[in-house]
Amino acid sequence: MHNESLIQENMLVTLRSRFFTLQVTSLLQAPQSISPKNPLLSLSHKLQMFETPKFILHYCNHASFATKGSKPGPVSETKKFIEKVLFVPPGVGPEEVTDDLILPGSNIVLGPYAGDAKIKEVEFVKSSNRPKDCPKDDRPEFAMLGRSNVGKSSLINALVRKKEVALTSKKPGKTQLINHFLVNRSWYIVDLPGYGFANAPEAARMDWSAFTKGYFLNRETLVSVLLLVDASVPPQKIDLDCANWLGRNNIPMTLVFTKCDKIKGGKAKRPGENIRDFQQLIRENYKRHPPWIMTSSMTGLGRDELLLHLSQLRNYWNNE
Numbered sequence: 001m002h003n004e005s006l007i008q009e010n011m012l013v014t015l016r017s018r019f020f021t022l023q024v025t026s027l028l029q030a031p032q033s034i035s036p037k038n039p040l041l042s043l044s045h046k047l048q049m050f051e052t053p054k055f056i057l058h059y060c061n062h063a064s065f066a067t068k069g070s071k072p073g074p075v076s077e078t079k080k081f082i083e084k085v086l087f088v089p090p091g092v093g094p095e096e097v098t099d100d101l102i103l104p105g106s107n108i109v110l111g112p113y114a115g116d117a118k119i120k121e122v123e124f125v126k127s128s129n130r131p132k133d134c135p136k137d138d139r140p141e142f143a144m145l146g147r148s149n150v151g152k153s154s155l156i157n158a159l160v161r162k163k164e165v166a167l168t169s170k171k172p173g174k175t176q177l178i179n180h181f182l183v184n185r186s187w188y189i190v191d192l193p194g195y196g197f198a199n200a201p202e203a204a205r206m207d208w209s210a211f212t213k214g215y216f217l218n219r220e221t222l223v224s225v226l227l228l229v230d231a232s233v234p235p236q237k238i239d240l241d242c243a244n245w246l247g248r249n250n251i252p253m254t255l256v257f258t259k260c261d262k263i264k265g266g267k268a269k270r271p272g273e274n275i276r277d278f279q280q281l282i283r284e285n286y287k288r289h290p291p292w293i294m295t296s297s298m299t300g301l302g303r304d305e306l307l308l309h310l311s312q313l314r315n316y317w318n319n320e
């Protein structure tokens, strides 16, 4: 794709996201009824003021996700395409998806479980150095996973709108323990140590396999892993391995692309291209695309959209 159209695409995503952010305030604040009589209708009504996020179709056209030789038509007419490419949450049938229900800068469809996504308070609970030392209660949690320096701690701070809730650093390897943060006294965000940091001092280096994999495989309250991937660099083998490992172990995952504000000069690929490449490389291992979303902790891109996504996963989990 030409650089110019990529820049336009990135700008479009940013603008749409800003526009959307203004409009979603009511959804962020007002708890949604979990089983309204006609949930999609009411949600659709709330979202109808939004600009139609044609980005997803535009994106998918370029990523050639659609069957070869066929152009994706309007979302409502391409059921197979929707099932394969979009993340359609519980409570929404593929035939009910309209493009105004797709969160901008993502493949995530907003369903009737979304709501009550505003963060009112956040409290650091504890650091654990073994999975079995993690808080023992039945509140749902989301774990931030990703390479050292990908921006896990920064994203937590951006989500909760506090500068130093989770400690960040320019040097990789800052987070060394499993850190639980309790949000609104009802759910946890978990900051995990980064993987792939070979240069850490011996004492700080850890066996990621034993340490963190145990957590994923045994944590019953884990609603979804948020796998953070740096969109400013080309796909890295270690991230692809991680995405594939989660897929093989049926651990629910949302791909959160970070640093989408970072545009490198020269011939370096743009975030949009790196994101597409990453998805194409994991495509074989997933029947359907996992939910993915573009974010930037610097500009706030994707913040409210990600909170809405987490709210629908969490509310569904609570009602299961």
Ligand SMILES: Nc1nc2c(ncn2[C@@H]2O[C@H](COP(=O)(O)OP(=O)(O)OP(=O)(O)O)[C@@H](O)[C@H]2O)c(=O)[nH]1
Pocket: 146, 147, 148, 149, 150, 151, 152, 153, 154, 155, 167, 168, 169, 170, 171, 172, 173, 174, 175, 176, 192, 193, 194, 195, 258, 259, 260, 261, 262, 295, 296, 297, 298, 299
């Ligand atoms: N441009 C840009 N920089 C970012 C973004 N998110 C994080 N950073 C920077 O990336 C560096 C690492 O951020 P952290 O949040 O500490 O990364 P981490 O994944 O928690 O790292 P570990 O704790 O070492 O695993 C810091 O210098 C951040 O300022 C982003 O969205 N855009």
Ligand SMILES: [Mg+2]
Pocket: 152, 153, 154, 167, 168, 174, 175, 191
């Ligand atoms: Mg960290």
